[in-house]
Amino acid sequence: MYQYNADDTAFLVERVDQFEKQLNRHLAGDLDAAKFRSLRLRNGLYMELHAHMLRVAIPYGILNTEQLRALADVADKYDRGFGHFTTRQNIQYNWIELPEIANLLRDLSAVGLHAIQTSGKAMRNITADPFSGLTKDEVEDARPYCELIRRWFNIHPEFSWLPGKFKIAINGAKLDETALQIHDLGLNIVYNEANELGFAVYVGGGLGAAPMVAPEITPFVAAEDIISYLESVLRVYNLKGRRDNLKRLRIKFMVREHGAVEFGRMVDEDWQQTKNNPELKLNMDELAKLKKDFALPIEPVDLAGFTDTVDFNYSIWKRSEEHTSELQSQAYLVCRLLLEKKKKKKIQTHNNSAQ
Numbered sequence: 001m002y003q004y005n006a007d008d009t010a011f012l013v014e015r016v017d018q019f020e021k022q023l024n025r026h027l028a029g030d031l032d033a034a035k036f037r038s039l040r041l042r043n044g045l046y047m048e049l050h051a052h053m054l055r056v057a058i059p060y061g062i063l064n065t066e067q068l069r070a071l072a073d074v075a076d077k078y079d080r081g082f083g084h085f086t087t088r089q090n091i092q093y094n095w096i097e098l099p100e101i102a103n104l105l106r107d108l109s110a111v112g113l114h115a116i117q118t119s120g121k122a123m124r125n126i127t128a129d130p131f132s133g134l135t136k137d138e139v140e141d142a143r144p145y146c147e148l149i150r151r152w153f154n155i156h157p158e159f160s161w162l163p164g165k166f167k168i169a170i171n172g173a174k175l176d177e178t179a180l181q182i183h184d185l186g187l188n189i190v191y192n193e194a195n196e197l198g199f200a201v202y203v204g205g206g207l208g209a210a211p212m213v214a215p216e217i218t219p220f221v222a223a224e225d226i227i228s229y230l231e232s233v234l235r236v237y238n239l240k241g242r243r244d245n246l247k248r249l250r251i252k253f254m255v256r257e258h259g260a261v262e263f264g265r266m267v268d269e270d271w272q273q274t275k276n277n278p279e280l281k282l283n284m285d286e287l288a289k290l291k292k293d294f295a296l297p298i299e300p301v302d303l304a305g306f307t308d309t310v311d312f313n314y315s316i317w318k319r320s321e322e323h324t325s326e327l328q329s330q331a332y333l334v335c336r337l338l339l340e341k342k343k344k345k346k347i348q349t350h351n352n353s354a355q
């Protein structure tokens with residue numbers, strides 16, 4: 001998984017310190033609720049009926065044991081012992097005391113977790129197949145691309161307050177496990193006829209009261225050009241998306257109104273102005289570094305003297321939950337979370353098993 005460097009850590013600390021000052025101004029009455037709203041939403045904090053809810057990102061669906069234990073400790077220390085895992089690779093805490101938010105975020109930042117842009121009208125956390133890097137016949141591991149795109153668009157000044165929230169999924173496997181066509185924007189990693197790596201781009205998906213499957217607006221954008229292309233998608237949406245109707249804020253309504261072909265034309269027209277800008281090219285050197293960061297730390301296992309015991313229930317579970325990895329002679333297993341709010345004790349149990 002991606003390891004935060006000194007700059008990443010310093011940014012998280014600075015962000016928490018900044019939000020703590022804003023929070024203190026609000027608690028002192030110097031910043032009213034309306035002005036504080038946009039600030040708290042940019043930091044994953046919602047005001048619900050009886051308490052505040054904080055949504056924390058789980059980048060690309062991956063946690064190490066230290067992070068999972070920290071999430072359990074947050075549930076115990078700041079909530080009522082519960083955490084709610086979501087379908088888009090977050091965890092939510094629903095009983096947070098407002099004065100404790102900064103301390104909570106500081107505890108998370110110590111293990112490389114945050115709540116930046118997990119709410120509000122901005123690009124949310126980017127989701128990927130949690131089995132990225134493991135899936136057999138994978139085209140490419142999506143996670144390094146997720147990380148580079150996240151870095152570019154998090155707190156991007158031009159796209160920090162879009163007409164509506166904006167959710168992205170990136171898939172690198174032949175079988176799409178991310179459901180990318182129900183996202184505002186989905187990227188599918190592909191090779192073109194010249195054997196060049198790039199992305200098929202889908203825009204305008206969504207669920208809710210007006211579900212829509214995202215249409216493909218272009219079958220191929222070269223990997224090095226994806227940042228400039230995504231900027232054009234967001235710029236067209238930012239400038240021409242609906243802001244006058246709360247029920248029509250999402251990009252799917254814009255795509256439905258104009259049609260996929262016309263929306264794609266508008267994006268391409270904008271893209272021609274920026275696609276050759278060298279500052280908007282994907283940093284291939286950094287991509288290579290990230291691929292090393294995301295490489296799985298799996299070492300060969302010595303099975304000398306190992307004898308497998310026969311257990312009927314275990315055999316059924318193994319047949320269902322063991323999956324062949326792209327790594328020769330390796331496999332991975334699935335332990336499923338029940339669809340319920342997870343108590344600290346249960347989170348710790350899963351953590352101990354993983355460890």
